[in-house]
Amino acid sequence: MKYAEVKNFINGKFIDTNNRKMDVCSPLTGQVISTVPLSTSNDLNMAVEAAWNAFPNWAGLTSKKRSEVLYRYRSIVEKNKKTIASLIHDENGKTMNEAIAEVEKSIELTEFACSIPQITAGEILKVSDGVVCQTNYVPLGVVASICPFNFPHMVPHWTIPNIIALGNCVVLKSSEQVPLTVCKIAEMFKEAGLPDGVLNIVNGDKEIVEAICDHPKIKAVSFVGSTEVAKIVYRRSTYNLKRCLALGGAKNHLLVFPDANLEMTAADICASFSGTAGQRCMAASVMVAVGDVSHIIDKLCNETRKLIPGLNLGPIISLESREKIIKYIDEAEQRGAKILIDGRKTRIDDNCDKNGYYLGPTIIDYTDPEIKMPQGEVFGPVFEIVHVDNMNEAIKLENDSPYGNAASAFTQKGGIATEVTQGVSAGMTGVNIGVPVPREPFSFGGWNDSKFGAGDLTGKGGIDFWTQLKKITTKWEKQETTNWMS
Numbered sequence: 001m002k003y004a005e006v007k008n009f010i011n012g013k014f015i016d017t018n019n020r021k022m023d024v025c026s027p028l029t030g031q032v033i034s035t036v037p038l039s040t041s042n043d044l045n046m047a048v049e050a051a052w053n054a055f056p057n058w059a060g061l062t063s064k065k066r067s068e069v070l071y072r073y074r075s076i077v078e079k080n081k082k083t084i085a086s087l088i089h090d091e092n093g094k095t096m097n098e099a100i101a102e103v104e105k106s107i108e109l110t111e112f113a114c115s116i117p118q119i120t121a122g123e124i125l126k127v128s129d130g131v132v133c134q135t136n137y138v139p140l141g142v143v144a145s146i147c148p149f150n151f152p153h154m155v156p157h158w159t160i161p162n163i164i165a166l167g168n169c170v171v172l173k174s175s176e177q178v179p180l181t182v183c184k185i186a187e188m189f190k191e192a193g194l195p196d197g198v199l200n201i202v203n204g205d206k207e208i209v210e211a212i213c214d215h216p217k218i219k220a221v222s223f224v225g226s227t228e229v230a231k232i233v234y235r236r237s238t239y240n241l242k243r244c245l246a247l248g249g250a251k252n253h254l255l256v257f258p259d260a261n262l263e264m265t266a267a268d269i270c271a272s273f274s275g276t277a278g279q280r281c282m283a284a285s286v287m288v289a290v291g292d293v294s295h296i297i298d299k300l301c302n303e304t305r306k307l308i309p310g311l312n313l314g315p316i317i318s319l320e321s322r323e324k325i326i327k328y329i330d331e332a333e334q335r336g337a338k339i340l341i342d343g344r345k346t347r348i349d350d351n352c353d354k355n356g357y358y359l360g361p362t363i364i365d366y367t368d369p370e371i372k373m374p375q376g377e378v379f380g381p382v383f384e385i386v387h388v389d390n391m392n393e394a395i396k397l398e399n400d401s402p403y404g405n406a407a408s409a410f411t412q413k414g415g416i417a418t419e420v421t422q423g424v425s426a427g428m429t430g431v432n433i434g435v436p437v438p439r440e441p442f443s444f445g446g447w448n449d450s451k452f453g454a455g456d457l458t459g460k461g462g463i464d465f466w467t468q469l470k471k472i473t474t475k476w477e478k479q480e481t482t483n484w485m486s
Helices: 041-060 063-079 081-092 096-114 154-165 180-191 206-214 227-239 262-278 294-304 319-335 391-399 414-423 459-465
Strands: 008-010 013-015 021-025 032-037 123-128 131-139 142-146 169-173 199-201 220-224 243-247 252-256 284-290 338-341 362-365 382-388 406-410 428-431 467-475
Touching: 008 041, 032 081, 041 142, 041 169, 041 199, 041 206, 063 081, 063 096, 063 154, 063 180, 081 096, 081 180, 096 154, 142 154, 142 206, 154 169, 154 180, 154 220, 154 459, 169 206, 180 199, 206 227, 220 227, 227 243, 252 262, 252 391, 262 284, 262 294, 262 382, 262 406, 284 294, 284 391, 294 338, 294 362, 294 382, 319 338, 319 362, 319 382, 382 391, 391 414, 406 414, 414 428, 459 467
Parallel strands: 142 169, 142 220, 169 199, 220 243, 252 284, 252 406, 284 382, 362 382, 406 428
Antiparallel strands: 008 013, 008 199, 021 032, 123 131, 131 467, 338 362
């Protein structure tokens, strides 16, 4: 195997387990590159105990002292950017450019956490004669973060830096498909001086996720993954009286108008639906073609033909996922949809391993309004086109989607852009941008079946989720005899 077997990270040490093991396969080659333990509730108990033991001292530090660890950690990540990116490339399949961009986003997320001492200063106000009220952000204690396969470095940084900057301790569960990158995260936090027990990693599958939801000493749970599982995690965690924020899937709509800038629109949409092989919850999924935009569709197809699997388009995470996407394309074709670009027939770059889980980009055009596009998320390099006559129909079509992560308008008319961004049922909207992800300090979070729970996970929204607000009211009698020398 290319990498040593993955171990749990508990109380500052990587520890062996006697648990069942699962192979970790690289989507680049289909070959086993490591193994990961499938942990049990006993392993989770160890991690939670270590976290609670570390909590009093960690929470007792000033926020400035905690942020000093994050400053050192940020510097370590910056110096090792290419090493981390190479690991992401091997276990996730992202191109190196995509992997480096992911690490750079993690650095940005860490920088926001470094600023938390300035954001969480609290408030103080004299409310009447001799009476003062103030608020303090207080950490919850031990919390858990459950992360997906598609961003093995960035999504853990949606949570870990904020969690620990705010004084909590954390148990992290990464996807069993990509467990190597989070081990590197743990190593680098250790190097940065993070005390033992503040960050713990417990690997595993469904069993450990259920154990996290049920554990009585875990105060809050975040989850990122499919909508189906997000609903289960949210219901199970909240049933056990925990705070929970579970982010699910999406089917993001781009409303394209005839006046949209031809070059920019085609390039943006192509990059949006094909980036990370379409395996991201903010990927463009559907073009809502308003009126005649055939010139834009033609240009988009030309841009898409430049994508070569194994060269500038990464593989799908697993053989099972690849087959599922192919089945989706097959069924669309059988129903009568027009396949403008067929990823099933796209050639793979000569220099890549033909055993990798590659699939070319695909564009499906539902030219016949009688042929209905499925509402489900594809999670691959597949882009679908539906046609409407006007803006109101386009907004209604987007609002009929069960999801609500992202939507964008492509137009040069400010009035149309305003009506679309205000009218669509999505938590993150944009104008002439294929991936309307807000940058820090603005928070990430969708609506509808794309998110379960209140608030957002990153930015200022994350501060509220990972803390509780303590309100203090004080009253003192006046000390008439005192002076400045007392």
